Amino acid sequence: MSGLEIYALTGAALVAIGLHAIAVRPSLLVKIIGFNVMSTGVFLLLVGLAPRAADGGPDPVPQAMVLTGIVVAVSVTAFALALTRRLARTTGCARLPEDA
């Protein structure tokens, strides 16, 4: 235990919360927020689990991966929001059909 497990544990909880929101909430906006919560959890998990380097510094490889992941998540969020807005404008409703 190095006291850093709290970050990884928070990350694990965020992944679960985000995934649940994506799975059960019909609103697309909530799904996008859930996706962002989940990806934040994955980033926290990655950084929290990163092995310490020999000199006690952080391992740069997971940090670089997380940095790349954040940018990709932002891109995906922007595109998903644009799609949702288009759907809302076209159908008047930004939810998935519930009795499919």
Add this chain to the structure above:
Amino acid sequence: MPESRRRPARALSAIGCATLGASLGWMALSRSARESDLARSVSEASTARGLEHEVTAVLLDFRGYDTLLETAVLLAALTGVWAVHGTLEASRGESPRARGTRETIDDPSGLVDGLLRVLAPILLVASAYLGWAGSHAPGGAFQAGTVLASLLILLTLAHPIDPGAALSRGARALSSAGLWVFISVALGTGLGGRAFLDYPTAWMKPLVWLIESAVAISVATILAIFFVEASRSGGERS
């Protein structure tokens, strides 16, 4: 579907997600704390390559291909947003209605302008510092680009621009500049008889600096355009 029939599905999802979270947490706790050989080899290799900051070395040198594709992902998302919003048709004037109107903020007190006068120089300097610091301290192209984007967003809030302006040649050139510079450098190293994206160590600093500046400007432009597109209303109504 009535609420009563949705409840089992919700419970199932809750149980599944809780199990996933618990097993991730268990994995996090039970993982034996070991030293990373990878971190040491990255540290040694980046010192040998003349980049003092390991994260930048990983991003631009060892995993340069990832970062190249990451800039491509940003550009692809921007293209997607433009396509979905019908911005291209709007800018060609095919449907004048589709140009839409920008929501503007009423600023009779000049508060936003005053704030901008204070913030703009600070944000510019902070962004330039973050970009410059990338080679030896935490910082880099994406951080610099994000700070610059916040300045651009504040500017568009204070002085609303025509949505068409976000599609001007200049804006398009700036948003793709990072990718073009990155690809040119990558092809250049190929023409020089080296592998794709394998920079010569002597050229490392200037090349990384060139790529980082171009990528930072592209990131800032793309993020600001995302914002302008999102605040544009009525664009895609046909």
